[in-house]
Amino acid sequence: MLDREYRRVAYFLILPALTGLVLFRLYPIIASFFISFTDWNVFGGGDWIGLENYVEIFSSKEGRLVLMNTALFTVIYVPGIFIIGLALALALNSGFRWSAGMRALYFLPYITSTVAVTLTWRWIFSTRFGLLNNLLLDLGVSDPPAWLGDPTWSLFTVVFVAVWRDSGFFMILFLAGLQTVDQQLVESARVDGANRWQVFRHVTLPLLAPTSFFVLLIAMVRSTQTFEITYALTGGGPNQSSTTLAFYIYQNAFVHFDMGYAAALAYILCIVIGGLTLVHHRLRRKWAYV
Amino acid sequence: MFNRHFKLLMISGLLLYGIITIFPFLWMIITSFKPVGDTFKLPPTLIPSLLLTDQPFLNYELVFQERNFLRYFINSCIVATLAALGQLFTCSLAGFAFARIKFPGKNLIYGVLIATMFVPTEVTIIPEFFMMRYFGWLDTLLPLIVPSMLVGAFGTLMMTEYFKSVPRELEEAAFIDGARTVHIIFHIFLPAARPALASLFVVAFIHNWDELLRPVLYITNDDWKTLPQALMNFVSQYEAEWTLLLTGSFISTLPLLLVYLAAQKHVVQGFVHSGIKG
Numbered sequence: 001m002l003d004r005e006y007r008r009v010a011y012f013l014i015l016p017a018l019t020g021l022v023l024f025r026l027y028p029i030i031a032s033f034f035i036s037f038t039d040w041n042v043f044g045g046g047d048w049i050g051l052e053n054y055v056e057i058f059s060s061k062e063g064r065l066v067l068m069n070t071a072l073f074t075v076i077y078v079p080g081i082f083i084i085g086l087a088l089a090l091a092l093n094s095g096f097r098w099s100a101g102m103r104a105l106y107f108l109p110y111i112t113s114t115v116a117v118t119l120t121w122r123w124i125f126s127t128r129f130g131l132l133n134n135l136l137l138d139l140g141v142s143d144p145p146a147w148l149g150d151p152t153w154s155l156f157t158v159v160f161v162a163v164w165r166d167s168g169f170f171m172i173l174f175l176a177g178l179q180t181v182d183q184q185l186v187e188s189a190r191v192d193g194a195n196r197w198q199v200f201r202h203v204t205l206p207l208l209a210p211t212s213f214f215v216l217l218i219a220m221v222r223s224t225q226t227f228e229i230t231y232a233l234t235g236g237g238p239n240q241s242s243t244t245l246a247f248y249i250y251q252n253a254f255v256h257f258d259m260g261y262a263a264a265l266a267y268i269l270c271i272v273i274g275g276l277t278l279v280h281h282r283l284r285r286k287w288a289y290v
Numbered sequence: 291m292f293n294r295h296f297k298l299l300m301i302s303g304l305l306l307y308g309i310i311t312i313f314p315f316l317w318m319i320i321t322s323f324k325p326v327g328d329t330f331k332l333p334p335t336l337i338p339s340l341l342l343t344d345q346p347f348l349n350y351e352l353v354f355q356e357r358n359f360l361r362y363f364i365n366s367c368i369v370a371t372l373a374a375l376g377q378l379f380t381c382s383l384a385g386f387a388f389a390r391i392k393f394p395g396k397n398l399i400y401g402v403l404i405a406t407m408f409v410p411t412e413v414t415i416i417p418e419f420f421m422m423r424y425f426g427w428l429d430t431l432l433p434l435i436v437p438s439m440l441v442g443a444f445g446t447l448m449m450t451e452y453f454k455s456v457p458r459e460l461e462e463a464a465f466i467d468g469a470r471t472v473h474i475i476f477h478i479f480l481p482a483a484r485p486a487l488a489s490l491f492v493v494a495f496i497h498n499w500d501e502l503l504r505p506v507l508y509i510t511n512d513d514w515k516t517l518p519q520a521l522m523n524f525v526s527q528y529e530a531e532w533t534l535l536l537t538g539s540f541i542s543t544l545p546l547l548l549v550y551l552a553a554q555k556h557v558v559q560g561f562v563h564s565g566i567k568g
Contacts, residue, residue, distance in 0.1 A: 006471060010391045013384065023421070024441050025409065088304070116540070253415070266416070
């Protein structure tokens with residue numbers, strides 16, 4: 001009886017979610033796919049040009065630079081938040097007196113306004129009046145770099161702010177994972193004479209594998225999607241040196257109004273994320289047995 | 291011996307990272323109490339010297355009154371609150387259906403919802419932009435509210451899991467007493483899911499407060515701008531006015547700080563469950 005009553009209203013209940021799914025997810029995903037094969041831009045166009053946008057991305061100097069930047073971003077960001085997040089979690093988990101307060105503090109950057117804190121960093125990094133360079137001058141560095149204005153450093157400062165913002169979040173994920181590690185196993189390994197490093201390497205780390213793999217996936221996906229920090233810190237410059245894929249999509253679509261090209265970039269991002277998810281899935285089955 | 295050194299090293303590491311974590315926030319607050327010229331003093335000072343004058347909140351007055359920040363603040367509050375409430379509505383109804391009802395197409399819809407979860411906004415934003423233009427919603431708050439209100443894969447997932455754990459006897463009894471589905475949802479399921487709803491609300495609120503891409507695309511009229519977007523405009527118009535800019539930054543951080551302090555447990559749990567922001 002109850003089931004029949006429920007079935008009568010089931011579609012009404014999912015109607016809002018279904019509308020959102022079709023209108024703001026499925027339709028745009030499909031439409032972007034078709035747009036990516038056209039030359040639709042600010043002058044009109046919209047003719048079918050096959051794979052030309054995709055070829056252009058991989059053959060143009062700028063396109064290759066942005067793809068390289070995105071890869072570099074991921075390669076620094078993922079180990080960065082992994083190591084910092086895990087280290088903070090392990091330290092706080094060891095029964096440290098103020099750990100609750102410290103945990104709240106480390107998580108703070110993740111939940112505050114990204115644009116606001118990024119702008120604060122922008123000033124800290126600014127060349128002449130910035131705090132960092134004045135500190136470096138005091139320490140005797142005679143010619144500190146223009147962090148945001150120098151192509152060598154701009155991408156690194158963007159990654160730095162991203163790691164600074166997100167490490168607390170990954171710490172929380174690791175802390176949740178550490179709750180599942182059986183303390184008795186740790187204790188008995190200690191009794192058997194294992195030192196701190198051996199316990200970590202042979203007990204804690206293997207038991208933490210499911211969490212670690214989850215963190216890896218989330219971190220890799222996030223690393224391809226940086227937008228706010230790039231926008232507020234460097235605007236992708238100088239000379240696109242700090243532009244990564246997500247920001248490049250925005251630039252092409254809504255600064256140059258090159259919709260076809262931007263849609264192709266968006267699909268490359270989609271494929272990258274899909275690929276990462278797939279690789280992650282494979283690796284997890286092979287190594288973590290979960 | 292080894293243990294004591296290790297502990298010392300660990301605590302120093304934690305404190306050092308703690309300082310790096312909190313410093314930008316402190317700097318924001320200190321700068322918001324500095325007179326304009328102070329930001330170009332070399333070397334930079336750490337003294338909030340306005341606090342020693344008779345106009346300690348001068349920068350706040352200027353930002354709110356002359357730079358239109360009161361308006362932006364209200365806009366951000368409207369957007370974040372409505373989007374978050376809407377998401378609660380969408381996700382809890384859908385979550386209930388997915389958790390408790392067998393209906394044709396359920397697995398397909400649920401599967402598509404999960405499959406599109408990781409597709410970033412950048413992929414969907416181009417068609418969405420033209421859709422919003424077609425609806426005539428440019429320069430209104432609607433495009434900032436409606437899409438995020440109706441799209442909530444993580445929220446739906448979370449509510450589905452939560453509702454699955456509610457025992458069946460409760461609703462059977464209510465049904466025999468004459469209660470209908472809406473009544474069952476609002477009087478049995480939603481009260482039971484209060485912690486999950488609180489987590490979902492704060493996560494959605496924070497996420498929508500922080501949104502930058504959509505406001506940048508959809509809003510050009512100054513009266514409808516939100517705080518993050520207004521801060522960015524501020525940078526390009528008055529690059530040198532760092533005192534006011536960081537005052538504005540602190541104003542846009544404060545509500546999130548308060549939400550976090552008031553509901554820390556829900557915020558942390560919400561983000562752990564949602565996995566990623568959004």
